Amino acid sequence: MKFRPSKVWLRRGATIATLALVPLILVGVFLAMHAEFRAVAQLRDVSERTDAKRDLFADILIAHADVETGVRGFIITADDRYLEPYNIALLRRESLFSAIEDQGEPEIHAALARLRKLSDAKLANAALNVSDVRAGRIRQARERVATGNGKALMDEIRRELADLDAHEAAKLAQLTERSSASRAMLERSVTAMLIGLALLLAMVTMIVNRSFRMRSEAMDRAERLSDRQKALFAGTVDGVMLLDGRGRILRMNPSVSRIFGYSEEELLGQHNMVLLETPYSMEQSMAWLQSVGVAGKHGAGRRQEFTGKRSDGTTFDTEVAISMIHGETEKNYVAAIRDISDRKRAERMKTEFVSTVSHELRTPLTSIGGSLGLLEGGAAGPLEEKAKRLVEIAKSNCDRLIRLINDILDIEKIESGKMEFDLRRMQVGPLIGRTVSSMNGFADQHGVTLTTVLPPWPQCVVGDPDKLEQLLTNLVSNAVKHTPKGGEVEIFSTHDGGHVRIEVRDRGQGIPTEFRSRIFGKFAMADASDSRLKGGTGLGLAIAREIARRHGGDVGFDDRQGGGTVFHVDIPSVSAERTDGRTDLDQDLPSVLHIDDDDDTLAVVASAFEGKAHVMTAHTLAEAREVLNKSDVAAAILDIGLAYENGLDMIAELRKHREAMPILTFTAYDDMRTAEGVDRVLIKSRTSVSDLVDTTLLLVGERRRAA
């Protein structure tokens, strides 16, 4: 499955990414500021050191100036007081030079060395002058001053100091300029980061706002949905209950009270069994609930008919649709209960009506048809020609009415699933022979010949001989009626894939194009006059197709080359008898798994399937699993109320074994009408064992055909 991020997830991701950027930006700002603070501190340090050095340069200059001034005054006055600045300068000079040299800056070492040399020369010059004055050689001292050497040295010292000062000043200016550039860069960066931060915060605010708004809208929607659901819950005509994991009623809507006659106070906390007229034990009910699936998930959930019990003890038919939901702490179940008394009553009325029609119409027709038959047969003496013709007409129409009633009853039985099939292994050749034999008289009346073309080998199917004869009779009857006098209808049998194909070929007018799509519909005739001309009921093909389909086959038609129509019936074939007298049928028989904890039931059912299917019995689900492991099972019959187990628990495993496997329940639970995952629910008290066999084999045939 392709992952598609939802808008919510995208929003969440954007918010988290944005919030993650904020601390990054703040860290960036902090680092930048920190670097700037360090740069400023460094600049201040350098500046202070430069100032100190420049002060030292000034002090050195002053000291030498003091030497110059002091010595000159001493030469002029020979007064020792003038030598006081000279003496102080001599004392300070070394400390000043040491202070500068201690700062250890290599680029000024050369300049300092020159300066020291000049200073030494200057002090030596001054010392000579002082020495001469003290020795009384004032004229020599004055002449030495007059040479200008001392002044030149002083000028040299001043220049050197000025150069050093300029150097320091330039260095400081350069550093200050670099610092300014760095600060400007920092300002721009910090501004950009702060703007980014502001934008991010704005974005986060926007997202959070939007999120809050959406959350608020979602809560509004949820509230509206909840209101609607509450209204639905309260207003639905069906009773709806919320059950806990043990089947106790947690909530219910007013319809439950209306349907069952209990107040809400009486039912809340009660087990749902109080609403059912049922032989289930509490354990069985629990097991049943456990097997209910989640609603809407792969069609899970379960729908079943029960007999409900009202507070006054009266009972009624009810259908319960139950689904599992995940509650806050445990599984819960939602049960929708529908009162189907009216539907059941209508079904019973319909059945009763059909039964009444069957009896009440056939009874007078017996008299009419019997009388006419006796008259026609000469029981009341010979009839005049005209009277005989009138009796024939009356008899023919009476027969037609009987056929119509029979066909309507057949259709009703087929549609309501009540048509019973006695399925057995049978050969197709004799079936065609019987049909042709019974239809020869009818064909003679129409001047049509019936011929059969059968293969030399026997063809076998599993079918109800009477019903298949009815099917073939309908097709042959139609073919005869639509074939011109003197014509021929061929009944042709062949093999097509896994099916026996029986074809009925006529030389009629063919089937009009506009009639083809509805030819198998009820009361379908090509034109209104058709039934009168041909005496049909318009139900024959509908019945034929239903019979074929209930045998796992089908009916179709094609145009016949040279004119006319070919109707064909396909019925799944089974292998024919072998030459040694035994039958391959045993190998072809489907394997049926029957799970029941009652030995007698297992024996009776196995006996009923004899010759029709291999029955493998199991008393428990564990035994059933063993059977599934060893055998290829085509159908399964389950008892529900096994000792300590529920047969319905096997359904998933059975479907895993064979997905399209017909699964039937054959149970004593009278209340059970349907069960999720089960193809047929048959009740022991209402179903004969032969019906169980018929239904099972029919379903197996249908599934084989579908496969």
Next chain:
Amino acid sequence: MTIEVLYVDDEPDIREIAELALGLDPDFVVATASSGEEALAYLAMYVPDVALLDVMMPGMDGPTLLERMRDDPKLESVPVIFVTARAQRSELQNFSTLDARGVIAKPFDPMTLSGQVRALIA
């Protein structure tokens, strides 16, 4: 060889037709009764070779009448054939378990009715 038949049906028209139809066979001697109770009164006096019983009759229906006959040692071996307008297979099976010899569906063909009866009791 004469075959004595008791035909029991609450419909007088059908009784009459059945009597006529069965009477077409010269070997058949037909007696009729209009209800289960009337049939039992007849059977108290006579034991027929075969009894044809309508299934749905007011009062005592055909299956009940059969049970009553089987309770009577004198009548327990009399072959019984049901004649019914309801020919559902499950009903036919039930009739077989009730020890009936066979079932003839209504409407029956009057010209072949005696032949059907002969075939079922053969």
